[in-house]
Amino acid sequence: MTIIRYGLAALLIFTIMSCNSDxxxxxxxxxxxxxxxxxxxxxxxxxxxxxxxxxxxxxxxxxxxxQTITGFGGSFTESSAYLLNKLSKKNRDTILQAYFAEGGAQYSLTRTHIASCDFSLNNYTYAPKEDDMEMESFNIDEDRDDLIPMIKDAQAISQDGFKIISSPWTSPPWMKDNKAYVGGKLLPKYYDAFALYFSKYLEAYKAEGIDIWGLTPVNEPHGNGNNWESMHFSPEEETDFVQNHLGPKLESDGFGDINILGYDQNRKGIQEWVDAMYKDEASSKYFDGLAIHWYESTFDYLPKELQYAHNKSPNKYLIETEGCVDSEIPKWQDDAWYWKKEATDWGWDWASPEDKHLHPKYAPVNRYARDIIGCLNNWVDGWVDWNMVLDRQGGPNWFENWCVAPVIVDPDSDEVYFTPLYYTMAHFSKYIRPGAExxxxxxxxxxxxxxxxxxxxxxxxxxxxxxxxxxxxxxxxxxxxxxxxxxxxxxxxxxxxxxxxx
CATH class of the missing domain: 2.60.40.1180 (Golgi alpha-mannosidase II)
Incomplete structure (x- = not known):
């Protein structure tokens, strides 16, 4: 009887609760x-x-x-810094604020080059004197007009600060077997001199008020087809250089807290590199992690390779240090192009037949979004874009190796174009902060x-x-x-x- 007596009231109460719950x-x-x-x-x-x-x-x-996030951001290059200097102060400040201010993308992890790279105006080294084993000729004067001011202005804007990873594209040419900026290998007799070169660089930048967070021994040790600055290392050679020369030198000179990231090239090479780097306790001692690039494919972020790197040494960094829309001239004030499958990369023309399928036409925004999300879901803790600023040609670049950047400028008319790639990067850099899990x-x-x-x-x-x-x-x-x-x-x-x- 009790159930019958109160059934309607209970049903009414349940219905009200359900509606409120919904x-x-x-x-x-x-x-x-x-x-x-x-x-x-x-x-x-x-x-x-x-x-x-x-x-x-x-x-x-x-x-x-x-994984714990190290950061997201882009790269300070001489090309970008040079272009900023050609703009009005208002537009220069607008771009730096957009990248580093609290109201902007809040970049937290960046990269720069040690001496010249393809996105420099010319070839140069910090140690021009041949056989200068003591680095008496070492100087960073080439960086004082453009690169250093850009970094320091960004530092002044950034409320939380940002980390910098520095990479040489080559040693001084006189240290190599071919005595050239492009190609060749570092001669073993110069391993100690090259280690000193890094130490001098860290010291010189520190004197400018710029602390470097990380280093890679060389950009793209497999080379780049002998097109622009490069230097070849095998996994065993780079491990030897870091284990027995670079690591001990930085430690003895008071730079033992600098994070050394090995490899610094495409993901298909990950397994052979981490097998050498993390072979044993001695070989892995001075390696703090692995640096990778994305140019292996326009759509495949290669999760198996990323997982292999993590599993090989779970406590090491795994950072994507370079990616960009390469082999393309930027489209000026044409947002639609960045969302359409119109872009091609180097592999569209040059990939081997068995790898051709990895390089179809693609939408630039899609490539960025897919890769960053795919990386984060497979243990990558940092992701760094390439140039922050380029011109309408995709340069300047001494080799004419044109690429796209999130911000394109026309220095002649003092105009700035924030492409959809800028906003794509900001979705991660602004809202996922260093230390996030x-x-x-x-x-x-x-x-x-x-x-x-x-x-x-x-x-x-x-x-x-x-x-x-x-x-x-x-x-x-x-x-x-x-x-x-x-x-x-x-x-x-x-x-x-x-x-x-x-």
């Missing part, structure tokens, strides 16, 4: 959403949430913890790429990429809370879940 489920996960899309959004705050029913669920699992995600929609990280302040950043031509609706859940979200076609979203005050 209402709560739609709105009770407090989020901020920022989107960049082919339709025109540029890190735009999204305030209208989805009302559509969706079977797709993205579940955030903060209890699953992976990559956390687990369950995703029921295979057409959406997703990654997530918990920041040091307790907030969670979820980055999604919808490569498809149709918008998507999904439920984002964290614990017992959820929110319904729509992501546009061809779009990147960063969803911020703020730390809840309890």
């Amino acid at each position: 209402k709560k489920e739609i709105k009770n996960l407090d989020v901020e959403i920022y989107e960049t899309s082919e339709s025109g959004n540029k890190l735009t705050r999204i305030t209208e949430f989805s009302t559509a029913d969706s079977l797709a669920v993205i579940k955030i699992l903060p209890e699953q913890k992976f 990559v956390i687990g995600v369950e995703n029921t929609d295979d057409d959406l790429m997703v990654t997530a990280a918990k920041n040091p302040d307790g907030s969670i950043a979820v980055v999604l990429f919808n490569e498809g031509t149709s918008s998507k609706n999904f439920a984002l859940t964290l614990g017992e809370e959820n929110v319904s979200v729509k992501i546009n076609a061809q779009a990147i979203q960063t969803i911020i879940i703020p730390k809840k005050v309890r």
Whole structure:
């Protein structure tokens, strides 16, 4: 009788509770959403949430913890610094603020070159005197007009600071078997002199107020087809150089805290390199991690290779130190081009027949978004873009090796173009901060790429990429809370879940 007497009231109460619960489920996960899309959004705050029913669920699992983030950013090159000096002070400041200010992309991890590279105006070395074993001729004068001022101005703008990884494209030519800037190998009799060269560089930059966080022994030790500055190392040769020369020298000169990252080239070579670098305790002692590039493929981020590197030495850094839209002249004020499959890379023309499939036409934004998310989901802890600024030709570059940068300028007319690539990078660099932990995600929609990280302040950043031509609706859940979200076609979203005050 009691059940019958109170059945209607209980049903009414249950119905009210259910309605309240349903209402709560739609709105009770407090989020901020920022989107960049082919339709025109540029890190735009999204305030209208989805009302559509969706079977797709993205579940955030903060209890699953992976790598700690080192940072995201781009590279200081002589080409970029030279172009900034040709712009008005207003536009120069606008670009540096956009990259480093709290209201901008907040780059936290950067790279620069030691002496000249292809994105320099000419070939130069810091030690021009032949057989200068004591580095008496060492000087960084070539960097004083452009490169050093750009770095120092960025330092003055950055509230949180940023790390710098420095890489030589070659040793001084006189140390090599071919005595040239391009190609050749470092002669063993100059291993100690080259180690001293690094120490002198660190000392000289420190005197300028610029502390270097990390080094790579050489950029692209497999070479670049003998086109611009390069120097060849085998995995065993570089390991010998670091283990017995560079590491001990930096330690004895007071630079033992500098992080040495080995390799610094494409991902297909990872296995043979980490097998040599991390062969035993002695060989791995001075290696703090592995540096990699993305030029192996325009769509495949090679997860097996990334996982192999991590598993070989789980406590070492795994940082992508260079990637760009290469072999292309930038499209000026044409956002649509960056979202369309019109671009090609070096492999479109030059890859071997068996690797040709890795280099189809591609959309530049898609390449960036796919690679960064794929890397974060496979143990990579840092991701660095190449040039920050280039001109409408994709230079200047002494070899005429044209590339694209997130910011393109016309110094003659003092104009600046922020391409969609700038906003793509900002989705990661601005919202996933150094010290963040990559956390687990369950995703029921295979057409959406997703990654997530918990920041040091307790907030969670979820980055999604919808490569498809149709918008998507999904439920984002964290614990017992959820929110319904729509992501546009061809779009990147960063969803911020703020730390809840309890």
